[in-house]
Amino acid sequence: MRKPILATAVLVSIFPAAGGASAKSPTVPLRDVFEAMGAKVTWTAASGRIEIQRDEVTLRFQTGSGTAYKNGTAVVMDTPVTISASGKAMISAYAVYPLAKNYKKERHYLVQKGDSLWSVALKYGVTVAQLKSWNGLKSDVIQAGQHLTTVSPWYIVQKGDTLYSISGKTETTISALKKANGLTSDRLSEGQKLTIPAAPSVSAPGMLVEGTFPLMGRTYLPFGDTYGDARMFSLGQTARVHEGNDMEANTGVPVFAAWDGKVIRIGWNTYGGWRLTIEADNGIAMYYAHLSGYADGIALGSKVKREQLIGYVGSTGYGPEGTSGKFISHLHFGMYDTNSSWKPLNPHPYLKWWETR
Template identity: 35%
Template sequence: MKKSLFLGMALAGAISFTAASNAEAAASQTYRVKSGDSLSKIAHVNKVTVSQLKQWNNLNTDVIHAGKTLYVKKPAAQATASSSKKHIVRSGETLSAISKKYAVSIDKIKEANHLKSAVIKTGQTLIIPKAAPVKPASTAKKPASAKAASPAKETYYIVKPGNTLSAIAKLFNTPVQEIKRLNGLKSDKLLVGQKLKMTEGVLPVLGEGVFPLEPGSYQSYPDSWGNSRSYGGSRTHEGIDIMAKKGTPIYSVTDGVIERYGWNELGGWRLTIKTKENFRIYYAHLDQYAAGMMQGGTVKKGQYLGTVGDSGYGKTGTKGKFAPHLHIGVYNQSFQAINPYPFLIFWERK
């Protein structure tokens, strides 16, 4: 009789403990997986579906491991999914670039996608939380005595233990050679604590520009500005060449007016677009123009201009003298050539 009573009390205690544990798990937003747990069991206890658990925790399979923390209620970051966007990671994209594109902090994106680091993969789908409302800019005129806007600041990185030049280059989506150029490095050797310059400042007058080619449609490009050229006489290169397949779409860096259009012996089929600040952006060696391109016509930032080609270095219509590429030049208000490379790097990372 006593034995039966003892067993009954023990069983009741176990049931009471289990019920309390289940109730606690159901009340919490997260649950730490225990040995023997399964998604279906956790879903049943928390009165949700397995599909919901997988969605809230970015799971591709039903396999879970003891010690893993799962959301068992819809995370707050996903509760606003109706006002959020989805972004599929493209080749070469970084979390920093995506953060800037949507004006949402890296931490917010990591929180919404349960990311423990800034590492993302091509093809990965990310939830982009709604950005905070932007306060309208003041319409008041700037006093005549106000100072001009300062150039964009450079970006630096402090070398950490275990870092390599190639790993840092991948983190910033930039070529190793570009890091070496910016820092005057002659080898790939780094020192812990070393301060590396990752980007150069860009004149604010073109800071809102966009990169002229789509991500993944072109090859990495060196700084070839100022290199010697022989066709048409001894001269220096007044632009940057970005190698891409013939037919690759080209887009306008900024708003502007088409100042020059048509054939040029050196540039082939080319366009010169004058910006509202009286800078000129020069696009050369096109294969075709987009419909509607004409001298005096207006274009908008990001507008399709034509395609990459290999035209130039001869009489009208000459093609095939070199590999297809986009030659892009930047000229200031005095029509003096300036190096486009820092601008391209800046636009590419935006």
């Protein structure tokens, strides 16, 4: 079986997994991975210094060093940045998510037990008055599980903007934008002021509440619940339904493990293309499909840690091995209960909860 690889990787190591770092931790190409997430990467080969800018996150690395700097704060990695035989700077698959994640500047915040408007305002560098205005709050009382918009919910239409492009920039949907602004058509005017609707409150799922959303913020478009939808492509023309949720993203965008587990299935599947199934200790299997390739360190039987980079978004599947481009590039994410004969579960409530963390 051929294993597709986005880029050749070598073995080294980063943020320690449970029980300590492996002597041969998986690594991935630093530039390729961060540029796929929309970051600007500058590498000065003479000095070995690498700088990355993505949104409000600035990262600095030194080849050969195991310390990174995130917005000026030193972060100790479990392995230094190394150079592969092909001349690529390599970083541990465990390091990408915690370094790239913009924890303090996310558009939404999910209220935790013990939070107050004052504590949330302090965390995000805004005022209580702004939080109340942006979220339409009439009092200072907030509750665990409530969503708060942490940036201005207004958007000024720029030349070339469409409802589709604005929905992607602001993490909402076209229908929600039209409803919030009383729009009866898709037509926009330059300079028009739009209200960006706040995310609805989401209830915690009954398990896996500490899971990680499998894509980094602002690398994918807003998504809905497509679980149970009919699917046209089928072997033998047998009717089938969609057993997961789809998140549209560009080919090559990094995919991260939602939970710790063990790789129990990997390789080509006619429907899922290059797919990966990781089973958690509680018997819930998580299915990542249509990948363009796997990250280094991913193989049948390998142990995977939550937040580990495991693969890359693609459009593979719906045909013999190697078929791609039959549909828009996206990640299909499914969940199955192996304790109940692989009963499919709707992953949408889990994904929407993880998305806010």
